[in-house]
Each structure stands twice: as C-alpha cells, then as structure tokens.
Amino acid sequence: MSFLDPPTRDSVGAWLHRHRKWGLLPLLVVGLAVNTHVLPVSRGGFMMIAGATGIFFGTVLRIVCFTFVGSKDPILEPSGAGLATEGPYAITRNPVFLGEGAIVLGIAMMSRLPWLVLVTLIAGIVVASLVIEWEEGVLRRRHGTAFEEYARQVPRWFSLRRFAHPDSYWKSRRRVKLWRALRAESPMLLVGLLAILAFLAKADIEVMF
Numbered sequence: 001m002s003f004l005d006p007p008t009r010d011s012v013g014a015w016l017h018r019h020r021k022w023g024l025l026p027l028l029v030v031g032l033a034v035n036t037h038v039l040p041v042s043r044g045g046f047m048m049i050a051g052a053t054g055i056f057f058g059t060v061l062r063i064v065c066f067t068f069v070g071s072k073d074p075i076l077e078p079s080g081a082g083l084a085t086e087g088p089y090a091i092t093r094n095p096v097f098l099g100e101g102a103i104v105l106g107i108a109m110m111s112r113l114p115w116l117v118l119v120t121l122i123a124g125i126v127v128a129s130l131v132i133e134w135e136e137g138v139l140r141r142r143h144g145t146a147f148e149e150y151a152r153q154v155p156r157w158f159s160l161r162r163f164a165h166p167d168s169y170w171k172s173r174r175r176v177k178l179w180r181a182l183r184a185e186s187p188m189l190l191v192g193l194l195a196i197l198a199f200l201a202k203a204d205i206e207v208m209f
Contacts, residue, residue: 013134016127017075020100023127024191027104027120031111032198041203044112048199054106055192061099062188064088066181075135083143085150091162093136093154097128103192110199132156 004012039047068087088095101124108120139147154162182189 009130010134010137013130013132016131017134020127020131023123024104024107027107027116028195028198031107031113031116032202034111034113034116037113037115039112039114041112041207044203047109047112047117048203051106051109051111051199052196054102054109055196056106058099058102058104058106059185059188059192061088061095061102063178063181063185065096065099066184067178075138083139083146083150085154090154090165092158093151093156094128094132097132098157101128103188107195107199110195112203 038044041048065088068089069084074084092098104120104124105117108117111117136147136151143150
C-alpha cells in the first residue's frame, strides 16, 4: 500500500484489525442472496466441497492458535505469556490470518460465485497487507530483538522446511487448554457451521425448484 503514507497505513491497519471480522456479514449476505452468474449445483459441487473444507480447516487452525497465545486478540490483549513461537507460530508468523483467510475464501467458494471468490481474494490481500504491517509494528515495539530474531527464522506466510522444526509440534505447559480455546472460538465455530448449512440449504432449494 505504497500510495498511503505510514501514519495512514497504521491507522487503517489498526481499524481493520479491530473490525475485519464484520466483513463476514456482507460476504454471507451476498453469497446467499445474489444469484448473478452463479454456477449450477451440478457444476459448482467442487466449489462447495472445497469451501466447506476451507471453513473447517480455518476454524480448527484458529482454535489451535488460541491454545498457544491464550487470548482472542494477543495484539491488543496480550496474555502475558510472551511472544508465541511454537506450534503453528513456528511454521508461519500469521497462522490466525491463514485460518481467517481459509474461512473467508471458503464462504466465497460455497456461494458458487466465481466473481465473488475473485473479489474476496483481492480484498483479502489488501486487508492482510495493511493489518499485518500494523500488527508486526506493534510486536516489534513490544518484543524488540526477540521479534526481530523470530521474523528472521519464521516466514511471514509459509515454509515447508519449518514443518520439520521441533517447535512446530511442541506445546509449552504455559499455554491454554483446549477446552478454553473451544469456548473462546465458539462464535466462529457457530458462524462456520451456520454458513455451511445455509449454503447447503440454498443448493437443495435450487435443485428442487
């Protein structure tokens, strides 16, 4: 986002960080209500399967991430456990964003609207670039050299070689239990389940009529 000056990028990134989850609402409304250039169920079945898989994967990844950070928003509400560098955070610096991206793209794909998938992908790239720049600025100021060393070792998005790192499979005793993570992420679980059921119901109605 080089066309924005740094203070503006920070302000927009902070605002998007706080409110980006509300983007699911218009996405669901458009996906369920709009039928312009929608693929028929017979041709869009793969998109629906891939979308449901993405929603499931993204939700599970968010739950796993919570067990390592101990907070629904470790940027604004740090748990006091320090910088998370284990589990999914040993593979990518932004596992929560990957999970959210899988959920958002999953919803778009379940709509069977190819144009909506493209719009969602473009919007997601813009939002991610602004939010991650702001988040990493906060972490850099908070953790200093510890974050700089972490950023040198772990890629922003993904690296196959990090799968072999022992930290990717080690869970510290300091972290949060699974039950608490499930409770914290129960709203996202409910949204994902309702989204899948709503799109399946829409497909069934189309087949019947």
